[in-house]
Amino acid sequence: MNIRIGQGYDVHQLVENRPLILGGVTIPFDKGLLGHSDADALLHAITDALLGAAGLGDIGTHFPDTAAEFKDADSRVLLRNAYAEVQKLGWKIINLDSTIIAQQPKLKPHIPAMRQNLAADLGLPENCINIKGKTNEKLGYLGRMEGIEAQAVVLLIQK
Ligand SMILES: Nc1ccn([C@@H]2O[C@H](COP(=O)(O)O)[C@@H](O)[C@H]2O)c(=O)n1
């Protein structure tokens, strides 16, 4: 039996005229995240943590931001595809934990829906998935609401 840990990080710029999508949930806000895909920083951090734990590189290698096929991509699809690659090697997720750093908006009301999406996409019970919201105490570019950051850790088991 093997276990492996992986870590992931992502940040996207907050701009006008974009939807704010985190954990596959569209959150009402006056700005959204800029990216080649839907710019879901939480799902990108989790995808990188998964790929990292399995020794499979990173999200940009699997889904290049120069490829037209990933323009405006739904990051839930990218996550499911990445986990399929991880599972091909015999790995399964034990649990994942994550933090979204957003000065605004308040994320707590949206976290149950994000957990439901992740549970569905990863075939896990919700109690194996944790998502936390933090402000950046008004410090730096996150505190000035120029962007939103996400961090994730994932534990995998191979029997
Ligand atoms: N965007 C956010 C930020 C924070 N929360 C919730 O507030 C708690 C306190 O956050 P601090 O950054 O002030 O320590 C945090 O534990 C979350 O429950 C949130 O929902 N959305």
Ligand SMILES: C[C@@]1(CO)OP(=O)(O)OP(=O)(O)OC[C@H]1O
């Ligand atoms: C998801 C991809 C691909 O559409 O694009 P972005 O939305 O720009 O996201 P990023 O976290 O910069 O990197 C991964 C990309 O290759």
